[in-house]
Amino acid sequence: MVWSLVKIVLFVAAIALLTLGAGYLSESGEGIRIAVAGWEYTLDPLQTVIAALVLLILVWLFIRLAGLAVAILKFLTGDETALSRYFDRNRERKGYQALADGMMAVASGEGRLAISKAAKAERYLNRPDLTNLLTAQAAEMIGDTKKASEVYKRLLSDDRTRFVGIRGLMKQKLSEGDTETALKLAEKAYALKPKHEEVQDVLLKLQAEKGDWKGARVTLGQKLRQGLLPRDVHRRRDAVLALQEAKGIFAEGTPIEAREAAIGANRLSPDLIPAAVMAARSYIAEGRPKYASRVILKAWEAQPHPDLAAAFAEIAPEENPSERLKRFESLLRLRPDHAETKLLRAELNIAAEDFPAARRALGDLPETDPTARSLTIMAAIERGEGADDAAVRGWLARALTASRGPQWCCDKCHNIQADWAPICDNCGGFDTLSWREPPHGGVPLPHGAEMLPLIVGSPARRAEAEEEAAAYAEGAEEAESPRPPDASEEEIEDAPVEEPEAVALARGLRPEN
CATH class of the missing domain: 1.25.40 (Serine Threonine Protein Phosphatase 5, Tetratricopeptide repeat)
Incomplete structure (x- = not known):
């Protein structure tokens, strides 16, 4: 309100000053005479001021019109002007x-x-x-x-958009299944932006699928340096890649380098079962059984596994069942309550023909965790203790339909594989296979035949058991098949045959009379 009053006062004062000035000019009496082409004009002081203002306005209008004409001319010739900037x-x-x-x-x-x-x-x-x-x-x-x-x-023609173009073409080739071209494009995209996380993941996956383990290890190391991967995860995945690199070296026929690579993979991740098995066998081939035992014991403490037991048996292949059971004590006491330890101890006692000890070692596993392996071992124990055929057949019949126990199962798609691999065969996930019991069903036990040398001590009985297992698998054996007591002939004919090791244990390990 005060400011409005001030503005009103200033306006009135300005009008008053202009009025006084105009009155002063009118009373001064002096004027200006202008003669043009025989015409003469006399202007008093006030008229002179007004004429000067009008002339100033006309000059200003002329300059603006001249500028407009120049701007239109420039606009028509393509030069940048205010008018062109407006349209732009x-x-x-x-x-x-x-x-x-x-x-x-x-x-x-x-x-x-x-x-x-x-x-x-x-x-x-x-x-x-x-x-x-x-x-x-x-x-x-x-x-x-x-x-x-x-x-x-x-x-691709513009440096600013080249990476976007390469990435787009790479994703197209991936969707089309052209992994060869996608790998080349991923390498180019990685060269342009090595810190791009998506490109790193795609490149690592394609390198692993192609078997470029060395290149995959370089890409994995770059992810670690950029802080995109935890150090423990990097060590595990680097061990997986190192293991596959060692297998590739072994396939090329350079066993010494393969042994060193396998040992290096095991050092990166001692709990990686395939790496531990390969490193142990490398030490065995070098004649260093103590180092092999140390590797297997450390891996067994982290995760008991049948492959570790088989490799531990290879350290002394000519020992008798009693000697083997005694040597295995160092392994069995590491995880005494683990199911794999109980199963292994029972198998070793069966091989030594100590069936009561095998039953004690197995405990209540057939009831609390009935798997094909535990039920098969119970059938062998019953046969070894002289039980009638009906009891043995009952255990074997249960084994045919029981869970297969822990297997290599993908954590992403739950696909089951007989052997470990760095990449899932179904979903392509990297390092997603873990040794666990799948949610539903399974595939036949992958280690049945390989465990026979561990269970059967002497070479003669080992060969006999393997021959009977193979004959049963091919359908060439004419002996009676495992069947439940009340099963009909049609049910027996339609029943799936998935466990030849069950018959190998029940028949090949029968005590001699």
Whole structure:
């Protein structure tokens, strides 16, 4: 309110001053005489001031009109002017609006509308680095891979968009199943942006699928250096890659280097069972059984596994069952309550023909955790103790339909594999196989035949058991098949035969009378 009063006072004062000035000029009496082409004009002081102001305004209007004419001339010749900048701003506003509409169309799943908006934005903006990317995404959305590929190739010509183009083509080749081309594109994208996490993951996966273990280890190390991978996870995955690299060296026929690589893989991750088995066998081949025992014992303490027991048996293959049972004590006492320890101790006692001890070692596993292996061992114990055939057949019949126990199972897709591998055969996951019991069903036990040398002490009885197991698997054996007491002939004929080691144990380990 005070400021409004001040402005009113100032306005009144200005009017008063102008009025006084005009009155002073009128009363001064002096004027200006102007003679032009025989005409003479006499202006008093007030008229002179007014004429000067009008002349100043006319000069200003002339200058502005002259500038406008020059601007129009420049606009017509293509030079930048205020007028051209006005039209440019208008075109830019329309272009960015079309670009925003195209992005919204992509987000809402309207691919064809997004393509039309991208074309409109390109006409207004002339920014292919933006509009081409929008066009490619919209083309992929509607399934026009050919158009998307053409747009990605156009992006390769610009340094600012080359990485985007390579990445887009790489994802297209991956969806098409062309892993060879995808790997080359991933390598180029990795060279442009080595810190890009998605490109690192794709490159690592493709290198592992191709068997480029050395290159995969380099990529994995880059992820560790950039802090994208925990150190313990890196050590585990690096051990997996080192193990596969060792297998590749072994396949090339250089056993010394393969042994060193296997030992190095085991040092990276002592709990990796395949690496421990391979390192132990490398030490056995070098004549260093103590080192082999140390590797197996450390791995067994982390995770008991039948492969570790088989490798431990290979340290002294000619020992008799009693000697083997005594030597295995160092292994068995590490995890005495583990199911694998109980099963192994029972098998060793069966091989030594100490069936009561085998029953004590097995405990209540057939009831609390009935697996095909534990039930088969019970059948062998019953046969060894002289039980009638009905009891033995009952255990074997239960073994045919029981759970297969722990197996190599993928943590992502729950696919079951007979042997460990760095990559899941089903989903392609890297280092996703773990030794555990799958949720449902399973495949036949992969280690039945390999465990026979561990269970059967002498070579003669080992050969006999292996021959009977093979004969049973081929259907060539004419002896009666395991069957439950009340089963019909049709049920026996239709029953799946998955465990030849059950008959090998029940028959091959029968005590001699």
